[in-house]
Amino acid sequence: MKFDILTIFPESIKEYINTSILKIAQDKGLVEINVHNLRDWAKDKHRTTDDTPFGGGPGMVMKVEPIFNALKDLKEENTVVVLTSPKGEKLVQSKLQELSEKDDLHLIIICGRYEGLDQRIHDNLVDYEFSIGDYVLSGGELPALVLVEGVTRLVSGVLGNEESLVDESFNEDKLDYPQYTKPSTFNGWNVPNVLLSGNHKDITNWREQNRGK
Ligand SMILES: C[S@@+](CC[C@H](N)C(=O)[O-])C[C@H]1O[C@@H](n2cnc3c(N)ncnc32)[C@H](O)[C@@H]1O
Known part of the structure; x- marks a missing residue:
């Protein structure tokens, strides 16, 4: 290209x-x-x-x-x-x-x-x-x-982790879900408990429900 x-x-x-x-x-x-x-x-x-x-x-x-x-x-x-x-x-x-x-x-x-x-x-x-x-x-x-x-960035092989393209905003006319990283609490602001639960099914459901449209 x-x-x-x-x-x-x-x-x-x-x-x-x-x-x-x-x-x-x-x-x-x-x-x-x-x-x-x-x-x-x-x-x-x-x-x-x-x-x-x-x-x-x-x-x-x-x-x-x-x-x-x-x-x-x-x-x-x-x-x-x-x-x-x-x-x-x-x-x-x-x-x-x-x-x-x-x-x-x-x-x-x-x-x-x-x-x-x-x-x-x-x-x-x-x-x-x-x-x-x-x-x-x-x-x-x-x-x-x-x-x-x-x-x-969409060309095959460019991004180290191509999985990051899958849930991206505008795929399937949806937006990306909210992301958080460490620390889990900062300034009194908490990460949603479900993301700390280790329950992959609940996490997937939560993410799906929280993708914008
Ligand atoms: C000042 S602009 C020209 C605007 C033009 N007189 C008009 O009112 O449509 C100069 C150049 O910037 C670029 N440009 C400005 N805004 C743009 C936009 N929203 N999308 C793509 N190109 C843009 C185009 O190449 C354009 O020829």
Whole structure:
């Protein structure tokens, strides 16, 4: 599985992908994550990736040419070009699961900035647009990381204990049950007695009853 992330702020992504689960997944050779500076595909001497909007209005719009050139270089036979966008399809766990099951998956993820992208990119160059929620961030870097991490942790062999995926929130349209760890009493706050009982049947029942929906 391979991710190529296109951004004008590569440093903001590099630290995160070299931490914890994403680092482990790369070290195990289960995923490849490349971060590219979109400016490398801008042809002018200032490496410009944005310009003023036709028709006027505030802010800047990301230009079509650098993204077109980057895709030309990075695309492979099976590539899915993905755009981070508040206008996209809302990302849900079942979509992450679907993507994680495709071994030969290659995603190029475009991180927008400013007022967004020239509409011709949406219309002609992108296969899938996703949003991480009904709010507006300043850029697509965090949404790109959400997608990469959400998919990667579901890839077989990435998590040390895959059982932890079984009862997770959003599986079977339910939420995870409450978890507690030592000490059993802290500051007058007690762990439910059933969890200390050692009775596995009662514990399973309690957990099932306490999963949210
Ligand atoms: C400031 S936003 C642009 C917002 C755009 N003018 C609008 O109102 O829809 C800049 C970039 O951040 C990213 N972005 C912001 N919020 C997002 C969200 N909720 N989900 C996915 N991407 C988002 C997109 O790549 C977007 O092009």
